[in-house]
Amino acid sequence: MKKNYTLLFVLSILSMASYSQLTESWFYTLPDKVAYSGPAIAEDGTIYIACDYSDRNSEASYEDTPFNFFAINPNNTLKWQGHINEGSTQNKVDQVISSASINADGSVYIGGHYGRRIHRFNAITGDTLSTNYINSRMRYTAPAFSSNGDVYVLVRNNGDKGVRNFSTDLTTQNWIFETGTDFNSVPAIGADGTIYAISTNDNIYAINPDGTQKWSAPYSAGGGYASSAIALANDGTIYASAKLNSDKDGVLKAYNPADGSEKWSVTFTGENVEKGGPAVAADGTVYLGNTGGKMQAFNPANGAILWTYSANSAIEVVPAIDNLGRIYFGDTSGMFYVLNSDGTEAYTPLSLGTKITSPAAIHTDGKIFVGVETSTGGKLSALTTSATGLQTSGWPMYGRNTKHTSNVNNVVLSIESFNSIEGLNIYPNPVNKEGFYITATSNAKITVRLFDILGKEIFSKTINSNEKIETQNLKSGIYMLKAIQDNKTASSKIIIE
Numbered sequence: 185m186k187k188n189y190t191l192l193f194v195l196s197i198l199s200m201a202s203y204s205q206l207t208e209s210w211f212y213t214l215p216d217k218v219a220y221s222g223p224a225i226a227e228d229g230t231i232y233i234a235c236d237y238s239d240r241n242s243e244a245s246y247e248d249t250p251f252n253f254f255a256i257n258p259n260n261t262l263k264w265q266g267h268i269n270e271g272s273t274q275n276k277v278d279q280v281i282s283s284a285s286i287n288a289d290g291s292v293y294i295g296g297h298y299g300r301r302i303h304r305f306n307a308i309t310g311d312t313l314s315t316n317y318i319n320s321r322m323r324y325t326a327p328a329f330s331s332n333g334d335v336y337v338l339v340r341n342n343g344d345k346g347v348r349n350f351s352t353d354l355t356t357q358n359w360i361f362e363t364g365t366d367f368n369s370v371p372a373i374g375a376d377g378t379i380y381a382i383s384t385n386d387n388i389y390a391i392n393p394d395g396t397q398k399w400s401a402p403y404s405a406g407g408g409y410a411s412s413a414i415a416l417a418n419d420g421t422i423y424a425s426a427k428l429n430s431d432k433d434g435v436l437k438a439y440n441p442a443d444g445s446e447k448w449s450v451t452f453t454g455e456n457v458e459k460g461g462p463a464v465a466a467d468g469t470v471y472l473g474n475t476g477g478k479m480q481a482f483n484p485a486n487g488a489i490l491w492t493y494s495a496n497s498a499i500e501v502v503p504a505i506d507n508l509g510r511i512y513f514g515d516t517s518g519m520f521y522v523l524n525s526d527g528t529e530a531y532t533p534l535s536l537g538t539k540i541t542s543p544a545a546i547h548t549d550g551k552i553f554v555g556v557e558t559s560t561g562g563k564l565s566a567l568t569t570s571a572t573g574l575q576t577s578g579w580p581m582y583g584r585n586t587k588h589t590s591n592v593n594n595v596v597l598s599i600e601s602f603n604s605i606e607g608l609n610i611y612p613n614p615v616n617k618e619g620f621y622i623t624a625t626s627n628a629k630i631t632v633r634l635f636d637i638l639g640k641e642i643f644s645k646t647i648n649s650n651e652k653i654e655t656q657n658l659k660s661g662i663y664m665l666k667a668i669q670d671n672k673t674a675s676s677k678i679i680i681e
């Protein structure tokens with residue numbers, strides 16, 4: 185049979201054109217703008233995002249205030265909506281210009297700005313599990329977690345501003361570091377538990393897990409400012425971006441994690457990089473956007489600029505990197521971009537709205553999520569590319585992963601295991617009266633046994649992974665859970681509220 189090569193060529197060109205087109209699979213409309221709030225994604229695919237209300241008038245009660253925090257199912261339906269409020273009676277919707285984070289027990293944390301509170305939500309129901317009035321403001325940040333689930337909060341402007349460490353349930357402040365110093369940024373936690381945080385006072389700090397200072401180093405000689413997220417390379421190198429001086433020059437610096445000595449520094453004349461922050465590819469390449477509308481790639485050995493891509497307007501977000509090495513980000517004109525690792529366009533840029541200050545997140549199925557400001561309010565956009573997931577090495581996005589833990593290590597809460605079950609997760613923990621869930625990497629059935637504090641077995645059931653375990657008939661208190669799957673066993677303390 186004779187082939188029609190002209191037709192094959194045309195079909196090939198059409199296929200290539202279709203492949204290069206970035207598509208918005210769906211969007212969920214939010215009641216007001218999304219400002220510096222990046223989506224956090226749970227293991228079940230639920231997306232958590234906040235919106236920032238322009239009108240913050242007081243209402244009659246807490247319940248009457250507009251909702252400003254949302255859990256969206258991956259099929260574009262609302263799971264629940266919650267309140268992040270301010271005022272002594274919390275009857276005024278708060279400004280939210282930060283991102284949510286998800287702890288190992290599945291509970292969701294987020295801070296308000298004027299309300300000076302950090303909130304902890306039940307990921308399944310949206311109920312507020314706990315709220316701590318910290319008398320300090322949170323902006324351009326997200327809670328981070330130690331390897332055992334303790335919460336790190338960077339705060340500013342009021343009260344006990346500084347770097348603060350809370351227990352998982354937010355009831356206890358374990359320590360506060362550099363009291364009286366403003367922190368607007370997202371920290372990073374290294375493999376040894378060291379916390380790296382950049383302040384607005386021209387310094388970056390390395391903090392020991394007990395809250396004492398390991399070292400400090402300057403990023404500016406004066407007039408500097410930082411609201412950016414820190415990134416860590418596989419070898420522990422610390423990358424931080426900031427405004428360098430009153431002339432609004434920008435700077436990207438690489439620090440030695442042992443003592444804070446500077447490895448290299450790159451200055452951007454007239455191009456501020458105080459917001460957003462760097463991402464690190466699996467091969468060590470560093471990506472950073474700036475207010476000059478440039479996304480640039482840097483050689484990790486010496487900071488040399490490898491390539492520059494010019495966007496429509498200022499870039500104020502941490503880029504995200506997929507498992508094919510491509511870079512995702514939006515700009516302040518509302519355009520969204522996907523670049524190849526050599527700086528060329530992988531897809532035609534797509535206009536999503538009027539402004540994007542939300543860092544993108546890439547789920548394990550490859551779906552891309554980003555918050556967008558629109559002419560009528562805001563939205564959560566879901567985008568489809570040929571990606572199948574987030575890059576698995578380096579520091580590939582804001583907060584390092586879709587849960588925004590900002591930790592090189594996995595965060596494990598209260599699980600003490602032997603002959604461990606791979607990927608075991610119990611959430612939420614503490615458990616409300618609705619019940620809890622257990623998931624594992626394997627889909628094999630799990631036998632669950634519960635014991636009271638005297639060691640008496642009070643419950644036993646064999647379930648499927650992610651099947652709900654009812655707790656309505658159990659009293660509040662501390663229990664020991666034993667899980668058995670494929671002859672492997674793990675134990676965990678759980679709390680029923």
